[in-house]
Amino acid sequence: MVDRTTPSQDAxxxxxxxxxxxxxxxxxxxxxxxxxxxxxxxxxxxxxxCSNWAPGFMNTQVIGNINIALIFGLLQFVTTFxxxxxxxxxxxxxxxxxxxxxxxxxxKEIR
Amino acid sequence: xxxxxxERILLAAESGNxxxxxxxxxxxxxxxxxxxxxxxxRNNKTAADYYAGGRSFTGAQNGxxxxxxxxxxxxxxxxxxxxxxxxxxxxxYSIGFLVxxxxxxxxxxxxxxxxxxxxMADQLAYRMKQRPVRTAAATSTVxxxxxYLLAQMVGAGxxxxxxxxxxxxxxxxxxxxxxxxxxxxxxxxxxxxxxxxVQIVKAVLLMGGTLLIxxxxxxxxxxxxxxxxxAAAENTGxxxxxxxxxxxxxxxxxxxxxFLSLGIxxxxxxxxxxxxxxxxxxxxxxxxxxxxVLWAITLIGIFYLMTLxxxxxxxxxxxxxxxxxxxxxxxxxxxEAVGGGDGTTGGAILLAVIAAVAFATILAVVxxxxxxxASSVAHDLYANVIKKGDVTDKDEVRVARIAAFGIGxxxxxxxxxxxxxxxxxxxxxxxxxxxxxNLPALLYNLFWKRxxxxxxxxxxxxxxxxxxxxxxxxxxTSGKGADPVTGKSLSLFPVGVDFSWxxxxxxxxxxxxxxxxxxxxxxxxxxxxxSEEMYAELEVRSMTGAGxx
Numbered sequence: 032m033v034d035r036t037t038p039s040q041d042a043x044x045x046x047x048x049x050x051x052x053x054x055x056x057x058x059x060x061x062x063x064x065x066x067x068x069x070x071x072x073x074x075x076x077x078x079x080x081c082s083n084w085a086p087g088f089m090n091t092q093v094i095g096n097i098n099i100a101l102i103f104g105l106l107q108f109v110t111t112f113x114x115x116x117x118x119x120x121x122x123x124x125x126x127x128x129x130x131x132x133x134x135x136x137x138x139k140e141i142r
Numbered sequence: 143x144x145x146x147x148x149e150r151i152l153l154a155a156e157s158g159n160x161x162x163x164x165x166x167x168x169x170x171x172x173x174x175x176x177x178x179x180x181x182x183x184r185n186n187k188t189a190a191d192y193y194a195g196g197r198s199f200t201g202a203q204n205g206x207x208x209x210x211x212x213x214x215x216x217x218x219x220x221x222x223x224x225x226x227x228x229x230x231x232x233x234x235y236s237i238g239f240l241v242x243x244x245x246x247x248x249x250x251x252x253x254x255x256x257x258x259x260x261x262m263a264d265q266l267a268y269r270m271k272q273r274p275v276r277t278a279a280a281t282s283t284v285x286x287x288x289x290y291l292l293a294q295m296v297g298a299g300x301x302x303x304x305x306x307x308x309x310x311x312x313x314x315x316x317x318x319x320x321x322x323x324x325x326x327x328x329x330x331x332x333x334x335x336x337x338x339x340v341q342i343v344k345a346v347l348l349m350g351g352t353l354l355i356x357x358x359x360x361x362x363x364x365x366x367x368x369x370x371x372x373a374a375a376e377n378t379g380x381x382x383x384x385x386x387x388x389x390x391x392x393x394x395x396x397x398x399x400x401f402l403s404l405g406i407x408x409x410x411x412x413x414x415x416x417x418x419x420x421x422x423x424x425x426x427x428x429x430x431x432x433x434x435v436l437w438a439i440t441l442i443g444i445f446y447l448m449t450l451x452x453x454x455x456x457x458x459x460x461x462x463x464x465x466x467x468x469x470x471x472x473x474x475x476x477x478e479a480v481g482g483g484d485g486t487t488g489g490a491i492l493l494a495v496i497a498a499v500a501f502a503t504i505l506a507v508v509x510x511x512x513x514x515x516a517s518s519v520a521h522d523l524y525a526n527v528i529k530k531g532d533v534t535d536k537d538e539v540r541v542a543r544i545a546a547f548g549i550g551x552x553x554x555x556x557x558x559x560x561x562x563x564x565x566x567x568x569x570x571x572x573x574x575x576x577x578x579x580n581l582p583a584l585l586y587n588l589f590w591k592r593x594x595x596x597x598x599x600x601x602x603x604x605x606x607x608x609x610x611x612x613x614x615x616x617x618x619t620s621g622k623g624a625d626p627v628t629g630k631s632l633s634l635f636p637v638g639v640d641f642s643w644x645x646x647x648x649x650x651x652x653x654x655x656x657x658x659x660x661x662x663x664x665x666x667x668x669x670x671x672x673s674e675e676m677y678a679e680l681e682v683r684s685m686t687g688a689g690x691x
Contacts, residue, residue: 043688047686075409076405083398089386096372096375127429131686
């Protein structure tokens with residue numbers, strides 16, 4: 032059971048929800064993850080679609096036996112690692128400090 | 143333990159007889175994991191200990207456990223086998239399985255950690271009516287876990303027989319019962335702590351084993367990828383087509399759309415797999431949950447890059463005739479080949495090592511699945527639906543242990559007859575259900591204020607039913623015809639029975655949008671306002687961790 036909150040907790044949640052800081056935290060978070068999610072989904076689906084319907088392009092040999100299809104696939108790994116790294120850096124720098132501050136306020140308020 | 147005497151092992155290895163060595167290493171894996179489970183269970187006292195390992199794991203530890211939970215024998219042996227048999231097309235699985243982790247990292251892991259407690263349902267029940275939402279979430283949790291579990295256990299029976307080179311039904315049944323008994327043991331005795339350590343050990347063994355073979359393969363080709371690919375194209379006799387997409391899925395428009403559907407289910411399913419979601423509760427903070435996923439992405443990414451080398455390596459170095467039609471033997475045979483070949487000491491040792499790694503892989507995954515189902519039955523159904531929250535920790539954990547026995551027993555009883563059926567579709571079905579039923583509910587709940595109880599139950603039951611009904615009327619259930627080599631039915635039902643009308647084997651492309659649609663429909667037709675009022679709380683708690691357990 033997720034324990035039902037007390038009136039003082041409810042008040043603290045409502046108060047934090049109404050602060051500008053919280054609004055900016057949520058905005059910054061969504062501002063990063065929404066475009067990034069759209070980007071990697073489009074990039075991934077482009078890869079799947081090309082594998083299916085663009086054989087001429089995908090089968091072009093680049094160096095030796097290494098063709099575009101393989102490079103495209105390996106680039107999916109690179110972008111996944113890169114987006115994970117960027118998100119980690121972004122959230123550590125821009126989200127964590129605000130989240131920590133608001134959580135500390137909450138803890139103080141309901142004690 | 144005379145079988146473990148060093149001179150006998152050496153003798154077995156020298157004669158190139160890998161069976162004895164393989165059996166010894168299997169026993170070593172069992173001894174190691176059983177020992178760890180006992181050790182890890184010392185401090186199992188509270189419900190949080192049992193369900194979430196006391197939330198005491200670090201991000202790095204949990205990341206390894208996630209990798210251990212996620213990388214099944216199907217991805218270890220199956221993907222490298224698929225690459226060895228159909229070349230490039232097998233690689234597409236690896237990519238979908240990895241990219242999927244971005245959904246978990248960006249949208250789910252941290253928010254779930256902050257707003258949930260032990261199960262997937264906790265996060266929904268936060269602002270919804272407890273009983274209907276928990277019943278729905280538990281239904282889909284148990285459904286996904288049982289599909290996945292059955293596939294793993296039937297695979298285990300076939301795999302152990304294959305790895306030991308003994309094709310006997312008795313051995314397969316014995317393996318299923320043995321694997322089932324072990325997973326029940328890990329979960330009942332060790333709870334989340336024991337299961338986590340089994341998964342960590344497995345991740346280390348799996349990464350170590352695949353790294354060793356990958357390096358040996360690359361060394362054979364002077365660390366030149368192009369030469370490896372060239373040799374694979376030549377040895378399989380398929381030429382450049384082997385390195386290009388389309389060998390397996392590019393035949394017809396239907397197979398291409400099927401492939402797109404599979405790709406979508408893979409990328410959206412991971413973040414809705416209950417056994418992955420509950421792992422986020424084992425760390426103390428959302429930041430550690432983020433670290434967990436970063437570690438998992440690193441390990442899983444490196445692992446899937448290595449499956450590429452293993453797959454093309456097997457295509458280049460193993461006689462294609464000796465690989466079984468499912469491709470599961472590709473990696474073990476490759477290990478034998480790079481160790482020196484059939485009948486050599488090195489070959490026997492490496493083959494046995496890879497077989498043992500595969501065995502550890504199965505054990506860790508089935509343990510995670512059993513724990514997930516048992517947690518959901520005890521925490522969602524028993525404690526909150528039946529007892530309405532009026533239970534002690536002790537009582538709840540007792541029921542979780544009984545549920546683990548029950549689910550493990552059911553899995554054993556279902557897996558034994560399922561061996562004669564073609565159930566290869568079950569893993570894909572688990573991903574499709576996770577993406578169609580669980581992910582819409584989770585995302586709506588986190589990001590849509592208006593979402594409510596009816597929306598949650600509609601999206602879960604609607605997504606679950608859509609995926610299952612479409613699969614039931616698809617070629618995987620009936621009408622695919624017989625295997626030209628073995629004469630066995632390629633569908634679940636025997637040859638001759640055909641009631642299929644849905645052309646795709648992977649329902650995701652239809653069932654995922656339906657899951658989202660049902661969630662929307664349920665929400666807008668309900669007048670419930672409570673869940674909207676509670677959203678401020680969920681929002682603050684999920685974003686900041688304020689009041690999180």
